[in-house]
Amino acid sequence: MNVTNLEPTLEFAQKLDQEDPLRHFRDEFYLPPNSIYMDGNSLGLLSKRAEKTLFTVLQDWRILGIDGWTKGTHPWFDLSEKVGAMLAPLVGASPEEVIATGSTTVNLHQLVSTFYHPEGKRTKILADELTFPSDIYALQSQLRIHGYDPSTHLIRVKSRDGRFLEEEDIISAMSEDVALVILPTVLYRSGQILDIKLLTHEAHKRGILIGFDACHSIGAIPHSFSEWGVDFAFWCNYKYINGGPGCVAGLYVHRKHFGSAPGLAGWFGSKKDKQFDMEHTFSPSLTAGAYQIGTPHLLSLAPLIGSLEIFMEAGIERIRQKSLQLTSYLMYLIEHELSSFGFIIGNPKDNARRGGHISLEHEEAARICKSLKENGVIPDFRAPNIIRLAPIALYTSYEEVWNVVQILKKIMQEKQYKKFSNEREVVA
C-alpha cells in the first residue's frame, strides 16, 4: 500500500482488503457479532487454534490425569519452556532466554527482586511519569521492601507534552545514584515506541541495568532484545498475542545474567532433573526458567500454543507492515473526514515511532467511546481524553477501518455522544 495515494472511498478500502496478503488469517478468529473490534491492544480476540489447544489440555486432564505432566499432547512439565521458545523470535532472543510464566506485574516483581541491588550511592530506580500504574505500584513496593522511601528513590522522568518521552531526558536522568531503569517499550496511551537500543547502550555505559515492559509491543512490532543487550523484559500475552483474558505472561532475561539467583524462588524454577528430588537445597535452572515460581497456570497457558502458531505462520515483519498500513490509513481517514470535529491525533505519525494503536484525543472522549460502542465499534478510553483505536493486522479489515471513521463522523455530526455522561466506565 502506498500511503501517498490513498483514497477516502469504500471501494478503495475494499481494494486494499483484496490485495492484503494476511487477509486469510481473519477467518482464524471469532469476531464479536455486529461489532468492529478495535480493542486488541487491551484484549485480543479468541482464535480457533487457541480454542483448540485449550480443549486439548482439558481433554488430556480428563483422560490422563497426573500423566498429563509427561504424556499429554503438549506435556505440561516443560510447556512453559516450550511456549517461551515460541515467544523468543517475537522478542529477538534465544529460546533459553524466554519463559512463559506469571503475570506482567508478578514478573516485574520477580525481575526487580532479582536485579535491583542497591549499594553505596547507587540506590534509586528510574521510571517515567507516563508508565502504566501497576508498574509504579510494584516499584514503590519493592523500594519499601528495601527500606527506601519511593518519594525519594523512585525517579519518574517527566514528559514535555504529556504524550511522549524524550530519550535525551531519560538519559540525562541516568545519574550515578540510579541502580535500575524500568521503561515501556511502547507507551500505553500514546503508542510511542522508545529507542530501546539507544537507552540500553546509554544505561550500560553508566553501569546501570535496564528492563522493559513490552506489553504494548509484543506481537505488534519486532524486537532484538538479546542483540541490543537488554538485561530483561516482561509482558502480558492477552493483547496482540491473543492468549486470552488472564493469559500467562512472558519474561526475558539476557543470557549474560544466567545463574543470577532468582529474587523470588520457587520449585518450578529448578533444573528439570532436580525438581522432584524434593531437596531443601534449591538448584535453579541455568536459563530464564529459573525465574518461574510455582506450578504453571496450564489452562491459561494452553491457548498460547495455538495463538503463537499463527504468529509463526504470519511472521512478525508482515504483521508489523500491515499494522503500519492500517494505522496510516486510519490516520488519513481521520484527517480527511473528521478535521472539523476537534480531534487531535496524539500518537507518533512517524512509522518508526508508532506502535499498534491510534491515540485520538477529544475533550468528550469518554462519552464518544460510549457512543461508538452503541454503534458497534469497540474502542477503549484512557484518561484524561484519549480514545484508543487498535486495528489488528491478523483480524481487522481495511473496510472495517473505513466504517469506523464513517460511524465516528455520524456520531459527531449528530452529537450522539451527548446522551451519555463524560465519565469513564468501570473497565474503560
Ligand SMILES: Cc1ncc(COP(=O)(O)O)c(C=O)c1O
Ligand atoms: C503497559 C502495561 N504494564 C502492566 C500492565 C499490568 O499487567 P497485568 O495486569 O497483566 O499484571 C498492563 C495491563 O494491564 C499494561 O498495559
Ligand SMILES: Nc1c(O)cccc1C(=O)C[C@H](N)C(=O)O
Ligand atoms: N489487563 C487488563 C485487565 O486485567 C482488565 C482490563 C484491561 C486491562 C488492560 O490490559 C488495560 C491495558 N493494560 C491498557 O493498556 O490500558
